[in-house]
Amino acid sequence: MPSAAHNLLIHLLISISTVGSTLSPSPSLTFLPSQTHAAAVDFGSTTHSLPLAVLLPSSPSQISSLILSALLSPPPPPQTSSLTLSALLSSPPLSVSPRGHGHSLHGQAGAPGGVVISMTGGGGRRRMSPPANSIAGNMYVDVWGGELWIDVLNWTLKNGGLAPRSWTDYLYLSVGGTLSNAGVSGQAFHHGPQISNVFELDVVTGKGELVTCSLAENAELFHAVLGGLGQFGIITRARIALEPAPQRVRWIRVLYSNFTSFTRDQERLISLHNQQRFDYIEGFVIAEEGLINNWRSSFFSPSNPPVTLSSIGGRQGAVLYCLELTKNYHHSSSDSIDEEVEALLRELDFIRGSVFTTDLAYVDFLDRVHKAELKLRAKGLWEVPHPWLNIFVPASRIEEFDRGVFRGILGNNTSGPILIYPMNKDRWDERSSVVLPDEDIFYLVALLRSVVPGSDDPSKTLEYLSDQNRKILEFSESAGIGAKQYLPSHRGPAEWERHFGPARWERFLRRKAEFDPSCLLGTGQSIFHPSSCPFSSFLSPT
Numbered sequence: 001m002p003s004a005a006h007n008l009l010i011h012l013l014i015s016i017s018t019v020g021s022t023l024s025p026s027p028s029l030t031f032l033p034s035q036t037h038a039a040a041v042d043f044g045s046t047t048h049s050l051p052l053a054v055l056l057p058s059s060p061s062q063i064s065s066l067i068l069s070a071l072l073s074p075p076p077p078p079q080t081s082s083l084t085l086s087a088l089l090s091s092p093p094l095s096v097s098p099r100g101h102g103h104s105l106h107g108q109a110g111a112p113g114g115v116v117i118s119m120t121g122g123g124g125r126r127r128m129s130p131p132a133n134s135i136a137g138n139m140y141v142d143v144w145g146g147e148l149w150i151d152v153l154n155w156t157l158k159n160g161g162l163a164p165r166s167w168t169d170y171l172y173l174s175v176g177g178t179l180s181n182a183g184v185s186g187q188a189f190h191h192g193p194q195i196s197n198v199f200e201l202d203v204v205t206g207k208g209e210l211v212t213c214s215l216a217e218n219a220e221l222f223h224a225v226l227g228g229l230g231q232f233g234i235i236t237r238a239r240i241a242l243e244p245a246p247q248r249v250r251w252i253r254v255l256y257s258n259f260t261s262f263t264r265d266q267e268r269l270i271s272l273h274n275q276q277r278f279d280y281i282e283g284f285v286i287a288e289e290g291l292i293n294n295w296r297s298s299f300f301s302p303s304n305p306p307v308t309l310s311s312i313g314g315r316q317g318a319v320l321y322c323l324e325l326t327k328n329y330h331h332s333s334s335d336s337i338d339e340e341v342e343a344l345l346r347e348l349d350f351i352r353g354s355v356f357t358t359d360l361a362y363v364d365f366l367d368r369v370h371k372a373e374l375k376l377r378a379k380g381l382w383e384v385p386h387p388w389l390n391i392f393v394p395a396s397r398i399e400e401f402d403r404g405v406f407r408g409i410l411g412n413n414t415s416g417p418i419l420i421y422p423m424n425k426d427r428w429d430e431r432s433s434v435v436l437p438d439e440d441i442f443y444l445v446a447l448l449r450s451v452v453p454g455s456d457d458p459s460k461t462l463e464y465l466s467d468q469n470r471k472i473l474e475f476s477e478s479a480g481i482g483a484k485q486y487l488p489s490h491r492g493p494a495e496w497e498r499h500f501g502p503a504r505w506e507r508f509l510r511r512k513a514e515f516d517p518s519c520l521l522g523t524g525q526s527i528f529h530p531s532s533c534p535f536s537s538f539l540s541p542t
């Protein structure tokens with residue numbers, strides 16, 4: 001450990017215990033290699049950013065104390081340091097990054113050389129209020145920012161048969177982690193992303209202040225933090241919108257060989273917002289013969305016969321598209337569900353004879369990816385590098401994307417699921433920090449590819465898949481598609497400025513200067529660092 005950082009950290013440890021109300025040493029800050037090494041890696045497994053220490057907070061005030069200590073503490077006295085006083089006085093504050101469940105892809109929740117706040121560790125977790133009603137009649141639950149969505153679901157189901165309205169496909173993600181990005185799944189076309197389903201937040205800002213914010217109170221901070229990539233504050237409490245939980249789900253998949261019909265149907269379905277609509281709309285690309293039955297593995301129902309390309313009129317090397325839909329229902333309406341689904345499907349232009357359906361409990365549908373996780377874990381294929389790429393593509397350019405990427409760059413080798421589904425921009429709040437394409441309808445294209453360790457197929461290597469990602473981004477840039485990365489990964493302010501575009505970048509800078517003027521927070525995103533902070537609140541000695 002470099003001596004300057006070591007000395008600062010020792011000082012920090014002492015100050016955390018004194019800035020707060022207690023004089024006892026802080027048990028929540030740890031240097032244990034088991035903790036720091038665990039915080040150095042993430043789901044992507046392509047980066048390693050070792051922090052000096054990890055905070056396991058049990059309250060917002062411990063987080064605030066850490067930040068105040070990092071900001072305000074004078075450096076350690078010269079006799080404890082091998083540095084000169086002048087060098088110490090000019091040392092920037094340590095960086096501090098909130099980390100949820102560490103399911104980022106490129107070290108975004110890391111704090112190389114700084115302190116990681118482990119929101120899912122510590123005593124903060126499992127702090128959830130009983131669901132309640134607001135004065136306006138909205139049902140909500142208050143949860144700790146490090147709570148996992150699966151636990152929120154189990155809690156709200158148990159306490160009143162309620163559930164959040166908007167989801168991600170996978171529930172072992174933290175509330176703070178998805179709210180710092182957006183949180184999207186097949187419900188987003190109607191309910192908006194998870195960030196559109198939050199009424200209020202408690203946030204510890206980069207100035208160490210604990211602030212409650214909402215649309216009505218401290219609105220600028222509220223908007224900044226939602227989709228804010230952990231740059232403006234640490235979410236310690238979120239008030240999440242709830243609805244009565246459906247009991248059952250009819251889950252349907254239909255196939256297309258024609259991309260235009262596939263996207264036309266998807267866009268028509270997301271325009272429906274009345275009762276006669278599906279509740280979840282996604283889709284995926286099937287570019288490999290081997291995948292044609294694999295994609296049904298978590299879905300299989302004995303009533304659905306196995307399919308081959310030729311049995312549905314496809315030809316070798318063709319790319320197929322699978323539209324995935326659900327309709328929620330209660331036991332009391334199980335008599336009419338078949339009819340409702342049939343009426344909705346009748347309007348669609350899929351390959352006749354390619355309707356696959358299954359029926360399951362709502363919670364089993366929401367938790368479906370966990371089943372796939374357990375299978376992959378058993379085969380040693382979960383903790384492998386994940387060079388995932390997520391992009392928002394404007395609807396007007398999606399055909400070009402299909403030609404250039406699905407039927408171009410990828411060939412017939414996908415190395416993992418490729419999701420594609422549209423969303424309505426009017427369900428997003430433009431005041432949030434998320435960056436979206438300039439169109440009313442845009443698609444999420446998620447290339448969820450994994451490296452297969454030990455494979456002798458060169459197309460399963462990190463190098464190959466990363467190179468394809470680079471080509472996809474270059475294609476999209478050179479064709480002027482106007483796509484934006486979701487869960488973005490960029491290096492340094494210049495790349496980030498391009499990502500945001502001039503007006504959003506100007507707003508981002510203004511918000512950063514207001515809420516984290518020392519650039520202490522979220523250095524794993526590689527936007528700013530305390531040592532090169534343009535707002536420069538740490539000063540060299542004069």
Ligand code: FAD
Pocket residue numbers: 042043097098099100101102103104105108109110119145146167168169170173174175176177178180181182183184185229230231233234235236487522525
């Ligand atoms: P982390 O990786 O720990 O953190 C992510 C970012 O949020 C970091 O910048 C971090 O500093 C910041 N952060 C974390 N906690 C807080 C907090 N309390 N306050 C402020 N900032 C904080 N995303 C979707 O939208 N839809 C999906 O369907 C979806 N499916 C996924 C499936 C899998 C298997 C995986 C691995 C990821 C998936 N994701 C999906 C992406 C996921 O939403 C993001 O990676 C998310 O950030 C993960 O949450 P986390 O708790 O692991 O966050």
